[in-house]
Amino acid sequence: MTRTAAIVRDIPEESAPTTRCRILATAEEAFRVVGYQKTTVADIAKTLRMSPANVYRFFESKKAIHEAVIKRLMDDTERRVALAAVAPGRNAAERIADVVTVMHQACVERCEANPRLHEMIEAAVTESWDVCRAHIDAIGSALRGLVQEGAVAGEFDVADPAIAAACIHTAIIRYCHPALVSHYPDAGAPPLAAMIAFLLESLRRRA
Amino acid sequence: MTRTAAIVRDIPEESAPTTRCRILATAEEAFRVVGYQKTTVADIAKTLRMSPANVYRFFESKKAIHEAVIKRLMDDTERRVALAAVAPGRNAAERIADVVTVMHQACVERCEANPRLHEMIEAAVTESWDVCRAHIDAIGSALRGLVQEGAVAGEFDVADPAIAAACIHTAIIRYCHPALVSHYPDAGAPPLAAMIAFLLESLRRRA
Numbered sequence: 001m002t003r004t005a006a007i008v009r010d011i012p013e014e015s016a017p018t019t020r021c022r023i024l025a026t027a028e029e030a031f032r033v034v035g036y037q038k039t040t041v042a043d044i045a046k047t048l049r050m051s052p053a054n055v056y057r058f059f060e061s062k063k064a065i066h067e068a069v070i071k072r073l074m075d076d077t078e079r080r081v082a083l084a085a086v087a088p089g090r091n092a093a094e095r096i097a098d099v100v101t102v103m104h105q106a107c108v109e110r111c112e113a114n115p116r117l118h119e120m121i122e123a124a125v126t127e128s129w130d131v132c133r134a135h136i137d138a139i140g141s142a143l144r145g146l147v148q149e150g151a152v153a154g155e156f157d158v159a160d161p162a163i164a165a166a167c168i169h170t171a172i173i174r175y176c177h178p179a180l181v182s183h184y185p186d187a188g189a190p191p192l193a194a195m196i197a198f199l200l201e202s203l204r205r206r207a
Numbered sequence: 208m209t210r211t212a213a214i215v216r217d218i219p220e221e222s223a224p225t226t227r228c229r230i231l232a233t234a235e236e237a238f239r240v241v242g243y244q245k246t247t248v249a250d251i252a253k254t255l256r257m258s259p260a261n262v263y264r265f266f267e268s269k270k271a272i273h274e275a276v277i278k279r280l281m282d283d284t285e286r287r288v289a290l291a292a293v294a295p296g297r298n299a300a301e302r303i304a305d306v307v308t309v310m311h312q313a314c315v316e317r318c319e320a321n322p323r324l325h326e327m328i329e330a331a332v333t334e335s336w337d338v339c340r341a342h343i344d345a346i347g348s349a350l351r352g353l354v355q356e357g358a359v360a361g362e363f364d365v366a367d368p369a370i371a372a373a374c375i376h377t378a379i380i381r382y383c384h385p386a387l388v389s390h391y392p393d394a395g396a397p398p399l400a401a402m403i404a405f406l407l408e409s410l411r412r413r414a
Contacts, residue, residue: 129392136394166397167405171378173387180380185336187343190373198374202409 020058027065032114067128074135077106085142092150097196103176111182121178157205168199227265234272239321274335281342284313292349299357304403310383318389328385364412375406
């Protein structure tokens with residue numbers, strides 16, 4: 001077999017990006033309806049009327065498909081956070097409030113659209129921690145930038161902006177983690193706006 | 208059968224409190240070693256060399272045993288929190304720091320002693336929310352009392368002590384919830400002391 005023939009044989013019937021997207025969309029739907037644990041690569045292939053081997057040409061495992069699905073959701077949240085972080089005409093405190101609100105909204109929307117998201121996130125934490133860690137780092141970096149900006153502008157009075165940002169990030173987990181937002185009965189958590197005001201108060205310059 | 212005979216027949220071989228305690232200790236051990244889901248009332252009875260029917264004379268279900276086991280752990284934490292909350296010679300801020308530290312320590316100790324605690328807590332949240340809710344309320348009430356005390360003493364400057372206390376309570380979930388303490392990889396959460404300092408800063412009277 002010539003090299004050209006081998007290459008031709010490896011090109012999927014459809015263009016690779018389209019098939020990749022179709023696999024991800026089908027997997028996302030299956031994880032949402034059937035659940036992550038119960039969905040197999042064979043199920044995904046069957047829905048797409050292709051062979052499991054063909055799915056494996058694009059993703060080496062169910063875990064790899066799952067990582068691509070959750071990464072897409074995380075990327076979307078990161079984009080929304082990045083936009084809120086640079087919104088013109090808003091001071092650093094207002095933009096921190098916007099960023100946290102956007103994170104909470106994205107989480108609530110996702111939990112409502114996918115009641116089994118909890119299962120996907122649990123699997124991600126256990127099996128794909130690097131993907132989760134990168135997402136947490138991206139959000140942490142946005143918050144850190146805003147606290148630093150406010151400190152430089154004299155809006156905040158903080159000894160260590162990185163620690164202050166990490167405190168805010170950790171303090172809002174109740175409102176921004178799918179496992180806590182979707183699966184946890186409400187037990188006296190204050191409204192998000194009250195929590196944001198409380199946290200920002202810690203940053204403010206003393207008179 | 209006379210009434211007296213019926214009563215005599217209902218008295219366990221051992222005194223009721225002792226048997227009750229033995230059932231709880233055995234159940235706690237089984238939940239810890241085998242896991243809550245896999246442990247049956249029959250297993251607990253077998254370990255105790257008694258009939259399942261005898262266990263059911265003390266607890267109507269596995270759920271009731273489980274509730275008694277977790278309530279014992281929660282009561283212990285509540286006692287430690289109550290002690291920290293009234294420690295003499297410490298101002299309100301110091302006692303809030305002590306209370307949060309005690310909660311974190313109790314959680315860490317329990318997670319270390321019982322790597323399956325996570326499973327028990329998950330079952331408690333799903334099946335016995337009232338027990339969890341009462342525990343959360345007890346801790347919330349201790350924190351509220353301390354913030355109010357600090358506000359009255361002029362140590363804190365807060366518009367609404369109840370909301371401020373709820374914010375602190377919710378902000379520390381990362382350090383005091385078994386599911387997050389034991390089962391969650393560390394992802395940049397600041398040291399607890401830094402978080403406590405950050406939260407107390409929000410309460411402080413402005414110069």
